[in-house]
Every structure is written in C-alpha cells, then in structure tokens.
Amino acid sequence: MHVHNTNKLDKPYKLKLNKFADMTSYEFRSTYAGSKINHHLMFQGAPQGNGSFMYEKLERVPPSVDWRKKVSLSEQELVDCDIDENQGCNGGLMDYAFEFIKKQEGITTEANYSYKAEDGTCDVSKENAPAVSIDGYEKVPVNNENALLKVVANQPVSVVIDAGGSDFQFYSEGVFTGSYGTELDHGVAIVGYGTTLDGTKYWIVKNSWGPEWGEKGYIRMQRGISEKEGLCGIAMDPSYPIKNTSNNRPMYDFQESSLFHWLSGVAKSDRVVAKFCFLWLYESEKLERYQAILSFVGICMVLACQFRLVPGSPVVYARVDSVWGALGLAFSLHELWLGKVPL
Incomplete structure (x- = not known):
C-alpha cells in the first residue's frame, strides 16, 4: 500500500x-x-x-x-576479514576499514573476492592478492x-x-x-x-x-x-x-639519477606532469661540471611535453651509464609507446 x-x-x-x-x-x-x-x-x-x-x-x-x-574493490574481503574492530554484516566504521586496508597493504578486487551479502570465513589466498x-x-x-x-x-x-x-x-x-x-x-x-x-x-x-x-x-x-x-x-x-605514491608497480627498475631527483619533485608539486618524458642522460665525472646546464635542459624537456594527467602522476626519468642501461631504456620506451607499460 x-x-x-x-x-x-x-x-x-x-x-x-x-x-x-x-x-x-x-x-x-x-x-x-x-x-x-x-x-x-x-x-x-x-x-x-x-x-x-x-x-x-x-x-x-x-x-x-x-x-x-x-x-570495483572487494567489499566481501572487509566483511570476512576485517573483524577485529568491525562486525561484518552487523555493522562497522569506514575508518576501521581504512586502517585494515592500510595494515594489510592493500585490498583485492570485487572480481577476485565477490560480494556474498553475508558473513563468511576470510579467504586468505584472496586476501593476499591486493x-x-x-x-x-x-x-x-x-x-x-x-x-x-x-x-x-x-x-x-x-x-x-x-x-x-x-x-x-x-x-x-x-x-x-x-x-x-x-x-x-x-x-x-x-x-x-x-x-x-x-x-x-x-x-x-x-x-x-x-x-x-x-x-x-x-x-x-x-x-x-x-x-x-x-x-x-x-x-x-x-x-x-x-595514496601518496602510485599503486602501479614499474616494470623496469632503473637507478634514479641524482641530478633529476629534485626535478621530479618540482613537477609533482606543481601538479604538471608528463605522461612519458624520458630524460636520457649519460652521467660521468667529466660531465659533473655541467649539471646546472643539464638540469635546465631537463626542465625544458618536461615542460615541452604536451601530455598532462591528474595530480600525482609520475615523471619518468632514468640514469643511463652503461650499454645495458641504454638498451633497457630504449626497450622500455618502445613498450611504453605501444601502451604495454602502465604509468
């Protein structure tokens, strides 16, 4: 009625x-x-x-x-596993849920741990796949x-x-x-x-x-x-x-250039970032005297990039001081161009 x-x-x-x-x-x-x-x-x-x-x-x-x-992230993981402070289907606080996710170093997806709308036993194997x-x-x-x-x-x-x-x-x-x-x-x-x-x-x-x-x-x-x-x-x-850092794990781990470490911070703080803008620099002792000039060139390269993303997106930079480093950087750039490497 x-x-x-x-x-x-x-x-x-x-x-x-x-x-x-x-x-x-x-x-x-x-x-x-x-x-x-x-x-x-x-x-x-x-x-x-x-x-x-x-x-x-x-x-x-x-x-x-x-x-x-x-x-979509898994509500059921919180229902089943976050039971020290919260009470599953009987209620709880979002603050406790956030603390649980932080402590567990992440939360899995809805597809991996689907919602059942009822209390269940924590599936540790799924819980450990954030x-x-x-x-x-x-x-x-x-x-x-x-x-x-x-x-x-x-x-x-x-x-x-x-x-x-x-x-x-x-x-x-x-x-x-x-x-x-x-x-x-x-x-x-x-x-x-x-x-x-x-x-x-x-x-x-x-x-x-x-x-x-x-x-x-x-x-x-x-x-x-x-x-x-x-x-x-x-x-x-x-x-x-x-989240203060990116959730995406880099496919390639290059040694970061001390020369451009501060450059990344400047770009992030200004909320102006490049989608992919590799700063390819061969650092050696004989080039140290030119670091100020190279830093200026690096800044110009970043600002010249026309790709802009949401706040917090990373500037990609690397130190190339060997043949293997150069080959790895070239391959990474190629994969990035094809869209196979997420930023």
Whole structure:
C-alpha cells in the first residue's frame, strides 16, 4: 500500500516491491540499516566547517562525474576479514576499514573476492592478492557539501546516511528526495554526481543491497539541499582513502639519477606532469661540471611535453651509464609507446 500510494504522488523518484517487502520497518532497519557500533565515534577528529583539507584549493569541478566504470574493490574481503574492530554484516566504521586496508597493504578486487551479502570465513589466498593499497585516510569537513563535491570530483568518498525509512527501503529509480532524519545507520559510497534536465542536483551513491535494489544497486540522492547535513545526513561524516605514491608497480627498475631527483619533485608539486618524458642522460665525472646546464635542459624537456594527467602522476626519468642501461631504456620506451607499460 505504501509503495502504491507514494508512486501516485508527484515525486521525482519511484518505489517498487523488492526482497525487503516481507519485513516490517523495524526488522528492516535493525537488519539492513542498523549498526551495533556507537556512531558518535565517527565524529572524533573530523575537521569542522571549512577547515583545510586535501582539495581545499580546488576552485573548479566538472559538471558531472561518474566513477562507476572504474575497477570495483572487494567489499566481501572487509566483511570476512576485517573483524577485529568491525562486525561484518552487523555493522562497522569506514575508518576501521581504512586502517585494515592500510595494515594489510592493500585490498583485492570485487572480481577476485565477490560480494556474498553475508558473513563468511576470510579467504586468505584472496586476501593476499591486493590490487591497490592506501597510505591512510582523511576526513572531509563535516556538514559541507561543497567540500564533499570537490573530493568526489577526484575520487569516490565513503559516507554514512540515515537509510531506515520505507521510501529508502523500496527505492526503485529517480532522484531520491525523501525527507529523513540524521540517525546515521548505514555506510555507502558516493561514486559521482550530476544534474537532471530539470536542474535537480544529485549524488550517485553505491549501496550494498545487491543489484535488485534501486538503479542496479545504486541510488541518486538529492544534492545541495538547504540543511547543512545534506539529505539523510550524507555530509555529516565523509572520509576518503589517500595514496601518496602510485599503486602501479614499474616494470623496469632503473637507478634514479641524482641530478633529476629534485626535478621530479618540482613537477609533482606543481601538479604538471608528463605522461612519458624520458630524460636520457649519460652521467660521468667529466660531465659533473655541467649539471646546472643539464638540469635546465631537463626542465625544458618536461615542460615541452604536451601530455598532462591528474595530480600525482609520475615523471619518468632514468640514469643511463652503461650499454645495458641504454638498451633497457630504449626497450622500455618502445613498450611504453605501444601502451604495454602502465604509468
């Protein structure tokens, strides 16, 4: 009856009966949207207002972003293996999950360790096959959707929402605008944002209730409402993983040139980087007096490259002081040109 009556109203979203239809509101909230962990812990250490954070100086963001096409990482590994602080399907905190991933030196992919939507025994063989690693995590300034937007423009963000209402339970499609409280009880991930043709702004949110729920497991939630906490408290406790170095392992390990070590740092700090710009230099004692000149030439080479990537991409450089080094560098450049070597 609730689904039928709601769909007759002029709302930008629709409901439908799903696998939760035989559950009362209390049963649904306690089973799928409840957590036995005290949620006041989430806010300890969270930056307030417009405090400084990683993307604070970012002035412009794209009109829309969708991270759903990127590689999906394993939720089930966290459910099965991260059980010291978190409680599997009974709930947990994203902060603890980030700490677990850091301690384990990475997390595997969804394809390798697929989601079962139930507690299981940790598969150590899959757990020991990490696809990416992190160096830690940061908090987004609380109750600040503008700050949240800047982060989502660059990467997905973990958030906690109030997901216990009947409309959320039976959500099917459209931009969800249901007015619920801020009793945070369910962790999800913001994987993008956009705007409808009629101007309604929304977040793209990945849920964990399976592809039968919502828009193939996702929900679009209204963005930019008048309440600072955001719809269902989505802006109250956002956090995101950080990585200070590349997750991609180099295929070739060249001895790095002391002459150009500082050059890489300059390029990265300025957020201007070359996709592939090899600085081919034969270093020897008789050339040391010309290091200043060669450094200047190297900088010009980097700035002359027209390939620009996202912040943090590496400048490739190498020291060539032998015939084997020269051959290896030439082969690597050839493989890179063919697209066989990732950067």
